[in-house]
Amino acid sequence: MLRKFFLFATLPLIAACSSAHNEKKITDTDSTAVAAVEAKIEAPSPAYLIIPGKSIGNTRLNENLDSVMDKLGRPDKSDAAMGSSFHTWFAKHDTADYQTDIFAHHNYDGKHDDISYVKVIRVTSPAFKTAENLHTGLAIQDIARHFKLNHVATYTRGADSLKVYYDRQAGISFEIDNTGKCTGITVHQAGDSTMTYLSLYPDRKRVDIKK
Template sequence: MKAPLFRIALALCAFAACAQPASQKAAREDSVQQQAATPAAPEALLAPGERAGKFRLGQDMDSVFSLLGKPDDGDAAMGKAWGIWYGTDTIAVYSTYADSNMNRRVARQIVVSGEGYRTVNGIGRNTPLETIRENFPALQPAATYVSDTHDTLWVYDAQAAGIAFDLRKKDGQLLCHAVTIHDKQEPVTATYLTIHAGWKKLP
C-alpha cells in the first residue's frame, strides 16, 4: 500500500507544480482586468479632448510649472516645446504660444503614464488594445516607432474624441503604456516635435 500512496502523492505534487504558473498567469490577467475596471480619482481622471487630472488643454504653462516645477527633460524649437517630468507618474506636456503676441505659452497635448490615470470607464495604463477599441470604436493606428533594441511602440488615436494611446507588447498582447490627451478632431501626430525621442518612426 505504501508504494501506491507514494506515487499518488508524487503525482499530486507534480500537478501542483505544473498548475502554479497557469494560476499565476490568471492572477496577473485578473489584476489587469481589475485595473481596467477601476475608475480614476478626480485628480487623475482622463477626459478626452479636455484634461488629464489637474492638467488641462489650454492651461497656462506657468500654472503647470507651479504644480510640477522645472522639467527634467524636454525639447524646444520654432515656438513649440515639450516639457517632461519623470517619476512614478511620468508626465509630458506639449506647448505652443497662445497667440501671435508670443508672450504666453499654453498646453496643447498632455501625456501621462501613471497607473492611476483612467477614463470614466477605467481605460488607462495596461488596458489591452481590444478593451480600448470597445470604448473608442473609431480608434485608428497613427504611428509606429522602433528603438535601437528592436522594441516597438504603436500609437493609436481616437482623433475625434481627443485621446491617443501608446501601446507596447507584453505577454503576447498589446497593452497601453501611456495616454495622450489632445484637442478633439486634431491628430495626435500634429506636433512639430515628437515626444518619442530615441525612437525611429516607421514610414
C-alpha cells in the same frame, strides 16, 4: 475594499458556470449582470481623471504652461525650439519611474504672444484613468471597446516597436507595445491631427504606416 473582495470572490463561480455551459450564448440577463458589476467600479478622483479632448488630472489643454509648472514644479527634462517646448516630469525624479509629458507652444496671435499653451498631455502611470476605467497596462482590445482607434504611427528602437492609436474626434491617443498592452495615454484637442505627426519619443525612429 469590500467591492474588490466581492468581485474577486465571484470570479471562480463565474468561471465554473462558464465551463459547465460552454455552449450557452450570452443572454440579456447575463449582459445586465456584467453591466451591474462594471457600474460598481468607482470613478477616479478629479486629480487622476483623464477627460479626452480636455485634461488629465489637474492639467488642462490650452492652459498657461507657467500655471502648470506652478502645480507640478520644475520639469526634470525640457526641450524648446521655434516657439514649441516639450517637458517631462518623472515620479520621484527617477527616470525609470512613471512620467508625465507636456507639449506646449505659443499661439502668436498678437494678443498673448508671450504665453505658451498646453497642447498635448501624456501620462504613463496607471493611476490616471478615464471615466470608463481605462488606464495604462490594459490590452488594446479593452480600449477598443470604448474608442474608435486608428493606427497613426509606429516607433521603433532596435527590435522593440511602439504603435500609436488615436481617436481623433474624442481627442485621445494610446501607445501600445509589442505585447499589445497600453504603455501611455495622451490627450489632445478633439478633432486635432497633431498626433499624426508629433513624436513624443525622441529615442525612437518613426516608421511609415503601410496603407
